[in-house]
Amino acid sequence: MSRFRNPPIVEAWIAFDFNPKPDKVSWEVDAHRFRKASMEEFPQAQFLFTSEMEVEERRDGSVPEVKNHQTKLDLVRMRSENNKHVLQLGDDRMAFNLLEGGKDYPGFANLLDETLRHLETYRSIYEPSGTEPVAFWFSII
Template sequence: MSKEYKNPPVVEAWIDFRFEYGEEAPIWNEKIAVDFVKSFEQFKQEEHRARVKKEIKLSKQGLVISEADPVLERLKTFNKTKDRCLQIEQNLLVYNMLRKKESGWPGFSVLLSEALPFCRLFISKFHPIKLRTVLHYRDHVLIPFTNNEIEPSDYFKIYPEVPNDFGSMRDYSLSLVLPDICNNGVALLSTKTARVPIEKSQLKFVFIIDWDVRSEISFESDDLGACEAWLKHAHEGINKAFNECLTDRCRSLFE
């Protein structure tokens, strides 16, 4: 997550732009979504997610199920190297940056500089009046282990505890709502544990950490500068909180 680490644990980060329209939302269908995506040379591989509305009526002959034509819900497209992803809905644009094993993490400034132009083009095409935004980070902290036991407090300052009568805790999933990470935003910290296979039938213990910071205010669509400034502030808040929840032993894994 932070550029101060030689090998930060971040595997993916993305920004949501959630749009608000006036009295009428724009016309939205598959052709419009595809044409919008095709205007970007780097995004060609498309995945479509459609919603189908079914109507069920009771008649003398029994249940009659009528099915309307599919309605496009989301269009998702990757670049050729599969390290960038663009997703659009009628009122949503998501820009993902995924880490490739053979390369380092580009950093937040790259994510933001790449995401904002897509947001501007969406606004110019569909004319929302306002927007909100969400900044997401996903980290995988991999820890080798041999005795099938890990002490969470060795690595993190935030972890659940159980009464001694419960015995040991094999895994956990924990979510916290944190309203003070940044101004005009609420953060959701979710962390859970898992075990992943590596070479020679060995396992690695992994802490999966998700940060989601949502703006609690709307930004004018014709002034993305305020939205950009908030995202930078949210990133600073996440970065500081992330470092504060780690122990020195955990930080050493990223050097």
């Protein structure tokens, strides 16, 4: 088994949880604005939803009836053209990931600079009242 003095980093990311502004209505309302502001740099996007429904059993034992069905946007995951940069947006959350860095990992300073740039976009759109402790993770081989 080979040993690395500086093992190659496979993924590194910085994530924020925000305190919403007092008059927040719904994060989904501004998700489109955030997506539009980031689209040139992150042309690929996935939209992840949850689905909730109320089901009522029928007295005659037949198939239950769906009374209320709602879908909710949980996460927008945007990727760069080369799939090595990922910007994720959720309800009062944002994360920036560098993937498949290996020996090409640009370093923490670069990760931080890019994250702070996206944080400014988030702040200008969502106007959070503050942040919770910031998280930094990395995965190595």
